[in-house]
Amino acid sequence: MRRMQSIFRRSSHDMPGLNLASMPDLIFTVLFFFMIVTHMRHDDVRVRYEVPAGTEVQKLQQKTAVINVYIGEGKIQMNGQLTDIDHLPGLIEAERKKLSEDNAERLTVSLKADKKTPMGIISDVKEALQRSFALRINYSGTEAREY
Amino acid sequence: MLLIFFLVTSSMDTDKGLLRQLPPPPQEQQPPTDVRKDHVLQVTLDAHDQLAVDGTLITPQQLRDRIAEFVVADRTDHVISIRTDRATTYEAYFRMQNAIVAAYAQLRERYAQERFGKGYGELVEEQRDEVNQYYPQRISESKPSQEKGGVS
Numbered sequence: 001m002r003r004m005q006s007i008f009r010r011s012s013h014d015m016p017g018l019n020l021a022s023m024p025d026l027i028f029t030v031l032f033f034f035m036i037v038t039h040m041r042h043d044d045v046r047v048r049y050e051v052p053a054g055t056e057v058q059k060l061q062q063k064t065a066v067i068n069v070y071i072g073e074g075k076i077q078m079n080g081q082l083t084d085i086d087h088l089p090g091l092i093e094a095e096r097k098k099l100s101e102d103n104a105e106r107l108t109v110s111l112k113a114d115k116k117t118p119m120g121i122i123s124d125v126k127e128a129l130q131r132s133f134a135l136r137i138n139y140s141g142t143e144a145r146e147y
Numbered sequence: 148m149l150l151i152f153f154l155v156t157s158s159m160d161t162d163k164g165l166l167r168q169l170p171p172p173p174q175e176q177q178p179p180t181d182v183r184k185d186h187v188l189q190v191t192l193d194a195h196d197q198l199a200v201d202g203t204l205i206t207p208q209q210l211r212d213r214i215a216e217f218v219v220a221d222r223t224d225h226v227i228s229i230r231t232d233r234a235t236t237y238e239a240y241f242r243m244q245n246a247i248v249a250a251y252a253q254l255r256e257r258y259a260q261e262r263f264g265k266g267y268g269e270l271v272e273e274q275r276d277e278v279n280q281y282y283p284q285r286i287s288e289s290k291p292s293q294e295k296g297g298v299s
Contacts, residue, residue: 027148051164052237052238052241052242054165054241054242054244054245054248055245055249056165056245056248056249056252057163057164057165057245058163058164058165058166059162059163060162060163060164060166063162066162068162071237108166110162110164111164113237114237115236115237115238115241116236116237116238117236117237118233118234118235118236118237119192119231119232119233119234119235119236119237119240119291120233120234120291122237122240123231123233123290123291126169127290129169130169130170130171130172131172133171133172134169135168135169135170135171136166136167136168136169137166137167137168137169138162138164138165138166138167139164139165139167139241139244140162140163140164141163141164141165141241141245142163143163
């Protein structure tokens with residue numbers, strides 16, 4: 001009896017429980033995995049740009065009805081592909097056809113242009129957008145408290 | 148837990164910016180509308196990113212106050228005319244747009260407080276429309292370095 005108890009007690013002391021110390025690491029690994037995967041889904045941006053900062057920027061709603069136009073170093077990219085001024089209206093039109101009717105009405109073009117882009121290019125792009133009746137535009141920028 | 152992941156990840160990549168409305172493309176034979184000169188605030192950005200209002204140099208902060216004053220003085224008939232140069236940088240243009248948006252936002256916020264006792268952001272859609280109509284945005288943007296109106 002005494003012998004058995006000692007065995008039992010010893011076994012309970014020696015048998016280690018499952019070590020849960022690595023649990024947070026696992027959870028964080030999964031978290032970072034998802035964060036990276038959701039960013040990968042984005043357009044493959046082939047234009048280098050840095051958007052300006054403003055105090056009045058607002059969040060863009062309805063991301064499904066947004067076309068991104070990247071402008072930088074004299075290059076123009078619409079969603080995933082590089083393009084130029086002359087082809088832009090056609091591409092916008094093609095993109096609009098892919099959307100549902102509701103979304104086509106709310107279509108917004110988000111201009112992600114580099115700070116140092118001359119206004120000549122921006123103006124040409126805006127004219128192209130006007131011609132394809134994509135009239136809701138968004139000057140993309142980061143938020144700043146004060147200049 | 149997955150839900151929380153997705154909430155976090157989807158809010159990470161939100162796009163922020165200044166939302167503006169372009170006018171429809173100009174018709175071929177559209178007569179230019181006459182606007183009285185004293186109703187126009189001429190905002191100019193030159194090739195060296197210098198901001199000027201009616202010929203005098205100004206900072207974006209001053210521009211905001213100038214526009215607010217100007218719009219209050221002539222609420223429904225004012226016109227803000229923007230002229231840029233093809234060599235103006237986008238950043239300067241963005242700051243100017245930011246100042247304009249800030250000026251209107253400030254006025255609309257104040258009117259919303261007076262009229263409804265609430266901030267502009269808390270109003271329902273009809274009230275917001277009323278405020279927007281009280282302080283309409285009347286902006287005319289001409290093509291860079293060419294005398295032609297119509298772009299906003």
